[in-house]
Amino acid sequence: MAANMKAVKLRIKSVQSTMQITKAMQLVxxxxxxxAKEKADLSKPYLEVLRKTxxxxxxxxxxxxxxxxxxxxxxxxxxxxxxxxxxxxGGYNANLFKxxxxxxxxxxxxxxxxGKKSVEYFKQRKVPIFTEDYAEVAKITISECFEIGRRxxxxxxxxxxxxxxxxxxxxxxxxxxxxxxxxxxxxxxxxENAPDTEQxxxxxxxxxxxxxxxxxxxxxxxxxxxxxxxxYSGINVSVASELAAxxxxxxxxxxxxxxxxxxxxxxxxxxxxASITQEITEIVAGAEEP
Amino acid sequence: xxxFHLQVVSMDGLIYEGSVQKxxxxxxxxxxxxxxxxxxxxxxxxxxxxHILLEDNSEKTAACxxxxxxxMDGECRVIPTTWEWSDAIDVExxxxxxxxxxxxxxxxxxxxxxRINAEAKLRRALVRLGTAQK
Numbered sequence: 001m002a003a004n005m006k007a008v009k010l011r012i013k014s015v016q017s018t019m020q021i022t023k024a025m026q027l028v029x030x031x032x033x034x035x036a037k038e039k040a041d042l043s044k045p046y047l048e049v050l051r052k053t054x055x056x057x058x059x060x061x062x063x064x065x066x067x068x069x070x071x072x073x074x075x076x077x078x079x080x081x082x083x084x085x086x087x088x089x090g091g092y093n094a095n096l097f098k099x100x101x102x103x104x105x106x107x108x109x110x111x112x113x114x115g116k117k118s119v120e121y122f123k124q125r126k127v128p129i130f131t132e133d134y135a136e137v138a139k140i141t142i143s144e145c146f147e148i149g150r151r152x153x154x155x156x157x158x159x160x161x162x163x164x165x166x167x168x169x170x171x172x173x174x175x176x177x178x179x180x181x182x183x184x185x186x187x188x189x190x191x192e193n194a195p196d197t198e199q200x201x202x203x204x205x206x207x208x209x210x211x212x213x214x215x216x217x218x219x220x221x222x223x224x225x226x227x228x229x230x231x232y233s234g235i236n237v238s239v240a241s242e243l244a245a246x247x248x249x250x251x252x253x254x255x256x257x258x259x260x261x262x263x264x265x266x267x268x269x270x271x272x273x274a275s276i277t278q279e280i281t282e283i284v285a286g287a288e289e290p
Numbered sequence: 291x292x293x294f295h296l297q298v299v300s301m302d303g304l305i306y307e308g309s310v311q312k313x314x315x316x317x318x319x320x321x322x323x324x325x326x327x328x329x330x331x332x333x334x335x336x337x338x339x340x341h342i343l344l345e346d347n348s349e350k351t352a353a354c355x356x357x358x359x360x361x362m363d364g365e366c367r368v369i370p371t372t373w374e375w376s377d378a379i380d381v382e383x384x385x386x387x388x389x390x391x392x393x394x395x396x397x398x399x400x401x402x403x404x405r406i407n408a409e410a411k412l413r414r415a416l417v418r419l420g421t422a423q424k
Contacts, residue, residue: 041303049299053369208329210329217334
């Protein structure tokens with residue numbers, strides 16, 4: 001009995017120290033989350049307006065001189081996948097990769113992984129990787145987003161890829177984060193994403209857009225910047241999602257640890273009581289003997 | 291004067307939304323002014339000072355660099371890379387940035403990429419200073 005008690009005590013101690021860690025991680029994630037959410041909220045209108053404007057342009061576009069606007073038969077897909085740097089964030093990374101799997105089935109894809117987990121995953125799967133220079137999602141700055149934008153544009157213009165997609169985790173609420181993929185290039189891909197109402201109106205004559213100085217110059221200037229913008233806001237939203245997922249996961253872990261400690265200490269107390277009772281019985285039995 | 295709906299959105303969030311009479315800014319092809327009932331239009335923004343004439347005839351200016359301007363069905367959307375209202379510009383910082391960029395450019399052995407970066411920094415600083423002094 002005494003040996004059993006010792007084992008239980010040890011177990012309680014170990015669960016306690018694990019709980020301390022998960023509790024600390026939960027608090028850290030919660031405090032970081034507040035800042036990350038502010039940042040994500042700020043870049044949300046940018047993302048929405050940018051996407052809406054480009055969808056409008058794609059729907060009404062009649063200019064197909066620029067390589068960025070025209071859909072060609074190049075069937076190579078580049079996915080930019082934003083995942084986390086670290087684990088212990090519940091299903092955050094796993095959900096994203098599962099989603100990627102179903103999204104890209106049957107396509108000839110390459111990836112540009114952002115985040116250490118993303119790099120590891122695609123290396124293991126032997127998926128061709130565009131570049132590994134941006135492994136740490138936490139360290140990416142705006143100017144690096146511009147650099148990525150420029151590099152992607154260059155690869156796209158050289159015909160290395162026919163479609164470019166961004167795969168990230170959208171921050172729906174504190175408790176829900178869903179992986180999503182959105183098209184980046186060519187702009188004609190936006191037409192498919194347009195809401196139904198706009199699709200219905202397609203019968204009517206397209207309104208002409210005036211480009212100054214001409215569509216090609218405009219798109220050549222806008223596209224790298226808009227890629228950077230999409231990427232930057234995608235990263236902000238993903239970071240917020242990661243922290244929210246980690247906070248929820250760590251909260252659950254802490255709750256579980258508390259429950260375990262409760263059960264274990266109940267068991268320990270019972271065992272202690274039993275051993276005391278036994279001792280008393282033995283003493284009493286010994287005293288009555290002579 | 292007739293007004294139209296303007297939205298200015300940058301990576302720092304929604305900067306301005308409301309009815310205005312006129313917006314004037316520098317595109318890659320020179321200065322343009324957008325008035326109400328403009329035709330559908332799309333262009334890329336260069337580097338310069340943007341002027342917005344509000345409904346009550348007051349004018350606001352800002353340093354506006356990069357991004358795009360689009361007019362769709364009478365709605366004007368400006369999506370700049372950076373947008374700083376003239377009263378929010380840190381003149382001292384812009385001056386310091388200008389000086390630093392000039393010093394860097396004076397260095398003969400500067401690499402191509404570093405020179406491009408320094409030139410871009412200098413230009414941005416000049417736009418900020420120009421906007422703040424108006």
